[in-house]
Amino acid sequence: MPSIRAIIFDFDGTFAPQTNRLHFLSFARAFERAGYKLTERELAPLMGVPQDEIVRTLLPSSDEQEVRDISAHKSAEYKKLIEHERIPKANIRTAETLKKRGFKVAISSGSYRWAITKLLPAHLMNDLITAESVHRPKPDPEILLKTAHDIHVHPEHCVYVGDSWRDCEAARRADMFFVGVLADLTADELVLAEPDMIIDRVSELLKIFKKAPQEVDS
Template sequence: MKKAALFDMDGTLVDNTPAHIRAFEIFCDRYGVRNWKERLSQGFGMGNDDIMRLILPEEVIASRGLQALADEKEAIYREIYAPEIRPVAGLRDLLLRLRALGIRCAVGSSGCRANVDFVLERCGIAGFFDARISGDAVTRCKPDPEIYLKAAEALDVTPGECIVFEDAKAGIEAARRAGAGRIVALATTLPRETLLAEADADRIVDDFTQVTDADLA
């Protein structure tokens, strides 16, 4: 059995991509930004600074600054998502299985700490996680492996002793570059066909109800 399980957050713990897109729509409309959706699709799994640089004109970034813009967008996201937030199917049961097996858990997310805390607390799963590594705690976000390297270190295990649950290509690349022992991809944000063709995961599932004991070995 693996010694630790590392979970991405957006699109993994919660299927929140539609909420993020709605938040970006409100946010971009405020600044008169058009044609942002295609650029955003290239940024799934990345940190806020990288996403803002993808979708916003330089003059908007210069006028407000990356941190203020990111904080504004994430406040919109939390406000609109709070009434409907729920964990991905099977997550709580999987967390209980992992606890029974003595497998420790950490979150490794490119999202900001405020969003990580928001998801864990609102979903009632905070007590299952021994560490929370967010995008504002690292110098380089996914696809760089730093987040998963720090998450493994926080649990005092090697990356090879970890199973990583991810949904985005950037995150799967980060886990692979970190040396994760096994990578399970969730077909939430991206279709299964895209993950099969473009992502280097060991297994693809629709949700956590499909995770088997063999996946944890």
């Protein structure tokens, strides 16, 4: 592993471990409202894909109006579900401690900004890059490379922490070290993707990354 100066987190299923299941529940309700059924097995391989594209993939016969309607109802359901949710305190402390140790910390996620800022404490991260900021979703490395550029750290000195094969492949293409976090909906595919390292929870990062180097590459 090269010298690490930045820790970049995926959001859903990683920094906010409970949200994968909330995304499934909101998708399932939106599908049911439209007369369809959805299982976790069907959705799991698509976690991290833009919302409209998930609907198109799972319902290829749907026209664009139905895709937009289902996606809109999914967003409405998700907003209800996250209303009283909080990011685990251990994950908040992990990010705060990593910053104190000299690391830059950021979120790089395919979710929409509103869905993240609803839960993420303001000013916790050095940077937040979301779906609206890029043209190509993971596993394309665009979102990770943009994050590295914004925080002025070369990709090879960044760690990406995620929970899916898309996260792993995006990190690989971006030339970043990848740490996989085992999550309920995506654990099997994550292991098959062969991450550089696997952990059970985000807080374990504190045992791995003790102190950032003094010099920062740009």
